[in-house]
Amino acid sequence: MATKKPVVLGLAVGGLGLLVAAALTMPQVVDWYQGRHLAEAEYSSGSEAKKSRDSVPRWLPDEATAVKYRMSTTGGDRLLKATLADGKLPAGCKQGAGSGRAHLRADWFPKGTDKEGTAACGAYNVVLKGTDLYAWQDHADWVKAKQAGSDAP
Template sequence: MKGIVSKVALGVAGTGMAVAVVAVAIGPRVSDWYDGRHQEQASYESGTQAKAERRSMPTWLPDNASGVKYLMSTTGDDRLLRATLPEGRLPVGCSAGLPGRSAHPVPMALKAGWFPQGVAAKATGTCGHYNVTLTGNQLYAWQDGAAVQAALRAEHVTKR
């Protein structure tokens, strides 16, 4: 009887180890899958089309912007935006200069192949709650959901 108990214990331990190995091996894939399910990505030919088709598109995006790419979190306010601006200057209503506290110096929650890594360190201005950088006529804009919520709470407190 003692031999059978030992074999059963070894079998259970071996099964537990196998489950742990499988969990470690597929864990990152499941996480990527889960994160990806809470994101929406779209491309638009123009700023006009982007604003007409997506309510969350920032109003400061010029109508004549082209090659618009957009990635948003559906569970928060994280956003990435890329657009070509024919004038090669910040849109009306945007401010040049280093962003304030809402700058996102750490890796962003969202990632897209069309949005360069490290661009947050090159922020040159703000457009609404977005931090932006302009390289030639290519605009990169990003919004950190936590910073947006903090700013909205601060605005609400100030209005009281």
């Protein structure tokens, strides 16, 4: 019987070690899994962004600068940041917050911004902070726009 205690203790310590290792690596595995369905790019202008990628919204002004764009490749979730020289909403955008929340994250998209939406541009929710436009699209809003026949990506 004396030999069972070290074996049981060894198994317990080993099992605990495996649990700790799993807890430490799980966030990286989740990030990897989610990240493999994302595309991100930066563009010098709105015109360049729209020429490069069909999914960039057509309402983005051609003269917008410092465009950053992140998208899900398996759905309609999107993030967008652009600088607008005049700091005004693009043509066709309407005042009034939309319904969707941002499901993507990016270091250039301030946390909590998706709770500040003050306008809608196509299926995107938008907030202006000075001359910076932050926009996000929720997958569910994207699906609704597609079903309604909207030409907005």
